[in-house]
Amino acid sequence: MNSIVDFFNAFSETINRLWQGSGFTNIQLSQIGMILIAFVLLYLAIVKKFEPLLLLPIAFGMILTNMPMAGIINMNFYDPDFITSLGYPENTIFAYREVLNEGGLLDYIYLGIKLGIYPPLIFLGIGALTDFGPLLANPRSLLLGAAAQIGIFVAFIGALLLGFTPWEAASIGIIGGADGPTAIFVTKTLAPHLLGAVAVAAYAYMALVPVIQPPIMRALTTKKERGVVMEQLRPVSSTEKIIFPIAVTILVALIIPDALTLVGMLMLGNLLRESKVCERLVKTAGNELLNIVTIFLGVSVGATATASSFLTSRTLLIIGLGVIAFGFGTAAGVLLGKLMYRLSGGKVNPLIGSAGVSAVPMAARVSQKVGSDENPSNFLLMHAMGPNVAGVIGSAVAAGILLALLR
Amino acid sequence: MISVLNAGNWAEQYSTIGERAFLSITMTVVGIVIVVFVLTLLTVVVSLMSRLINGKPGGKETTAPKRQPEAAAEKAAVEPAGSSAEPGASASERASETDGALIAVITAAVSLALSDSSQPSAGFKIRRIRRV
Structure with missing residues (x-):
């Protein structure tokens, strides 16, 4: 009889321990909020097809990192104060002993961002x-690409x-560059605690280029232009x-x-392509490598979006400033396009200026769309690709x- | 500027809105000037490169519609008139092609008419037609 009672006691104690160690009892309201935000991003990626290649991994990374007790990533291993408290030398960028001994899967993958490896590989x-x-x-076209960077500095x-x-x-300003890898590269160096908010804002706005840009383009140009x-x-x-x-x-x-890391890798990839003697490398860089790095980048960026760093009023400010950066970048490109229109005697369509905000090839497509709305026989796409890659x-x-x- | 801005004391040095505005505008002007300078330099380099390689300014856009008539004119200049179906020299050719088709149709009709009669088909040839 006692053995049966002991068995049930042990059983209930085990169940209790499992329950106490489960996510149900440890999850916090803020984490539930973050998971709901991740659901919204998943919806935007899957149903609305907003930059799904990155928003989907980012959203899933947010779910992973906000699951209690999982320990899949430990963001405090990258916190300068925590690193200092562990006795590491000043300017140590992550608690490498802790990452190696106690890190979760995403701790290792996140090192690709922390060490600045993924964005240049994406550029390749x-x-x-x-x-x-x-x-x-x-x-x-290069000048239009320069003008559109004004949004960065306005923000x-x-x-x-x-x-x-x-x-x-x-x-925050670099969101206006409409270039996800560049935004991540700058943010991981200058303000790593904002990485999640900046990346989400950058990729969300890149997906919203067809919504943000056309009203600005139409407001700044005449029907004739x-x-x-x-x-x-x-x-x-x-x-x-x-x-x-x-x-x-x-x-x-x-x-x-300081720009060489990104520009150099971009140009290496392009030289591989244009040399026409490295077909295998071009295929790898443009497909397999790019896809693999995109998955790692997306998941680990999402994993940095913890409730404590993301659910703040500053995130809303970042999102607001991001749209200002996009708007001013677009406007500056269109205005320089108008200047070129005047100087060239009406040969340049100012709409191609908006493509200078990067966001390849979405911004060029928007120029084409707005131009063809005005004149269905007008094909601006190739003209807009110049400022776009610029x-x-x-x-x-x-x-x-x-x-x-x-x- | 780089030495001025360090994480430890920047907030003390730029504590008022005016000081921060000065800092941000200064950095903005520096940043925009450098971006424009670098991309302008690239524009010049690309234009020069294009000029060296192609022997013409890189920024000059030429058009296919323009090039085609130019090429046609060059071709017409070096080829004897009527050796090709160029639009400018084809009025008389088009008329003779139409006449040829008409002759073929008339020949077929005459041939059919003759084959229906009791007479054996005589050898004939329509050489010329005249419009009235």
Whole structure:
């Protein structure tokens, strides 16, 4: 009889321990809130198809990191105060002993962000997929790519005045570059605690480019300007395409060394493509490697979005400043496009200026769409691809400048 | 600026809104100037590269619609008139092609008419027609 009672006692104690150690008793309201936000992002990615390749892994990473007791990632291992309290030397970027001994799966994957590995690898893949031909055919596109970076600095001013530190303000401003990997690269260096909010805002706005840009484009242009049919671009020789990435790499490295990591990898990928002798590497960089890194990047960025870092009023400010950055970037590109329209005697359609905010190829498609709405026989896509890829270079250069000034 | 901004004391040095506005505008101007400078330099380099490789300015856009008539004119200049179906030299050719088709139709009709009669089909050839 006693043995039966002992058995039931042991059984109930085991069940009780399991219950006490389960997520049901340890989950907090803020974590439930984060999981609900992740559901919204999953909905946007799966149903609305908003940047699903990144929003879906980010959202799932948010679910993983906000599950209680799982220990799949320990963000305090990357907290400077915690690292110092463990007796590590100053400026140690993560508690490597703890990560190696006690880290979860995402702790190891997150190192790819913490050490700045994933964004340049993404740029390698983007370079392998990018044709700089439209930009080479019309080099003035580069100026449109420069103008659209103004949004970064406008948001930077706004963030600083709203009480963010210069390092946080730079990370928020870079959302205006409409370039996810660049935003992650800058934020992980200058304000790692904002990584989740900045990444979510950057990718959400990139998905919302077709919603954000057209009203600004229409407001700043006349019907006549939108209807301009641009002349066909000249063909670009393979020699030009091969020399371009080498020249850009050397030039950028000499002027802004901090931009070299991103620009150099972008140009390496492009040189692989244009050389036409590395087909296997191009295929790997543009497909398998890019896809693998995208999964790791998305999941680990999502994993940084813990309730304590994400559910704050500052996140709302970041999201608000992000849309301001996008808006000003778009407006600056269109306004420079208008200037080019005047100077060229009406040969340049100002709508291509909005594509300078990067977000390849979505922003170029928006230029095409708004242009064809005005004149159905107008095909601006290839003309807009020039400023669009120039925007990638421009945002990487702007990132390099912010890093050089603030690191 | 880099030496001024360090995480330890920046908030003390830029404590008022005015000081922060000054800091942000200064950094913005520096940033925009450098971005524009780098991309302008790249524009110049690309244009020069294009000029060296192609022997013409890289920024100049040429159009297919323009190039085609130019090419046609060049072709017409080096080829004898009527050697191809170029739009400019084809009015008389088009008329002769129409006449040829008409001759073929008339020949077929005459041939059919003759084959229906009791007479054996005579050898004939329609050489020319005249419009009235």
